Amino acid sequence: MSKKVRVRFAPSPTGGLHLGGMRTVLYNYLFAKKHGGNFIVRIEDSDQSRYVAGAEEYIFNCLKWAGLEPDESAIHGGEYKPYRQSERKDIYKKYAEQLIKDGHAYYAFDTPEELEKMRNDFKSDHNHSPQYDGLVRMKMRNSVTLTSEETKKLLDEGARHVIRIKMPEHETVTFTDLIRGEVSFDTSLVDDKVLLKADGMPTYHLAVVVDDYLMKISHAFRGEEWLSSAPVHVLLWKYLFGINEMPQWAHLPLILGPNGKLSKRDGAKYGFPVFAMNWMDPKTNELVEGFKEKGFLPEAFINLLALLGWNDGTEQEIFSKEELIEKFSIERVHSGGAKFDYEKAKWFNHEWIKRLQISELPAGRQGLRFQIEAVFNAKGITINDSVKFEKIISLVKDRCTLLTDFYDQSYFFFITPEKWDVDAVKPKWSETKKLFFAELIRNFELCPDWRATILENNFKEITVVNEIKPGEVLLPFRIMLVGGKFGPGVFDIAEILGKEDTILRIKKFLEII
RNA sequence: GGCCCGUUCGUCUAAGGGUUAGGACACCACCCUUUCACGGUGGUGAUACGAGUUCGAAUCUCGUACGGGCUACCA
DSSP, X not given: OOOOOEEEEOOOSSSOOXXXXXXXXXXXXXXXXXXXXXXXXXXXXXXXXXXXXXXXXHHHHHHHHXXXXXXXXXXXXXXXXXXXXXXXXXHHHHHHHHHHHTTSEEEEOOOHHHHHHHHHHHOOSSOSSOOSOXXXXXXXXXXXXXXXXXXXXXXXXXXXXEEEEOOOSSOEEEEEETTTEEEEEEGGGSOOOEEEOTTSOBOHHHHHHHHHHHTTOOEEEEEXXXXXXXHHHHHHHHHHTOGGGOOEEEEEOOEEETTEEOOHHHHHHHTOOOBSSOEEETTTTEEEOBHHHHTOOHHHHHHHHHTSSOOOSSSOOOOOHHHHHHHOOGGGSOSSOEEOOHHHHHHHHHXXXXXXXXXXXXXXSOSHHHHHHHHHHHTTOOOOOHHHHHHHHHHHGGGOSSTTHHHHHHGGGTSOOSSOOGGGTGGGOOHHHHHHHHHHHHHHHHOSSOOHHHHHHHHHHHHHHTTOOHHHHHHHHHHHHHSSSOSSOHHHHHHHHOHHHHHHHHHHHHHHO
């Protein structure tokens, strides 16, 4: 019981890191940190045919962006290296052979063709997909049906073979899931899973058990899709290391899309990201948009992910990472799947944008200011005046839901409008208005104190003198400055723009109207 | 088909035998605002169905329906 908390996440470098994967990381991370333990990332790269170049690095970049960096991993180092499955082949082989010696596993020489034939032969309405189980086992070519001489001969000849677990007959395997409570299975209904493949690589089943033991993992949280293979893992623990050594498990519910299981297709279909960061599949050149690039703050991303299936029992919804670590408990995670709601996701981001201080982490590259600057840089705008930039941010902050909104809400501070919403002004344009703005220019030119409140007063005074309603010239004024019917308060805009630029924009518009 | 898991407003969820079933997102209305937002106030809206246990069930039990997962030499 005094065992140190060490939780493990094992991504497979086969593509982007989706919401479900990120939430699994998050819960693992939160639990580890809450208990002062270590968060370990082990890479599942044993299937080289599915392995995608660059995917491993991508996974770690996602974790870094979200602020969920592991304590131990192939790239961060650690005591229990190596952390890549493909680099631990010999270890798995040793344990697989020990299982055979103890009578819990056997060699199987069946070719893929023979397996396919078996599945066809045994297929019926009663049995959609026949399994390599206790019954079928006796009809196949393996070290259970073959004599030991025959087996030895095949092995000596170097015949291609796998090692399969020998599932016991009619045994009930029970384990306690931290979220679901007690779950039991009848071993007769589970097939003889392959443990070691013909190429010498382990399957997940063997690797996860061996690595969790060797890396002294105390807790492992994974997706619900693993629940049905849990009995295999329980048995392997029992055979290899003793059931008492087995880590505590929690099977997390799936995150659903608008129509069932969340897929990367849903992103394109419904216009929301499903991956943490942009993922370009080098095989297909298909780009799947990420939350980062879409304009999400890592703080908001973590927050919304954590709340998708968990809450602390109060009505609080906005949590910082530190608060999540403090309040998270795996027992309060839901057992039912949650449908992802992009509108709510955006709300979280909006809340975080409103909350974060502009000057936060000014020296780092992670602060809000830096992230917004990056948005402008991406649009080809360089920020020269830092003071002005921060003023702009505070002015438009409340109206931005995504980081990219900062550009749409304030680009006009950096780019003088070339096109104006003339239609909104022209029909009601008059000589009186023309005179008003001429007067306004004169007044502004002489204005000694360029502040929004003063500008507003001057503006109103001139409307009185010219016998014109403020409402009639306010909109044209706005369009002169920004080009259209949008943006924050006009006088605030004018203040930031400065005297010279403001007057220039009025003049420019007067020329074309 | 078999096995496993699940089911409270449209969505995320609270309520662990006794609440007018609470909150948030979205939606609608009003207020604020001489642009658009933000914000404020209010409103519509849920215990899948059927039995049972109980004085009393969203809550416990069973059945049904529906949804999901697994059923690979993928993870």
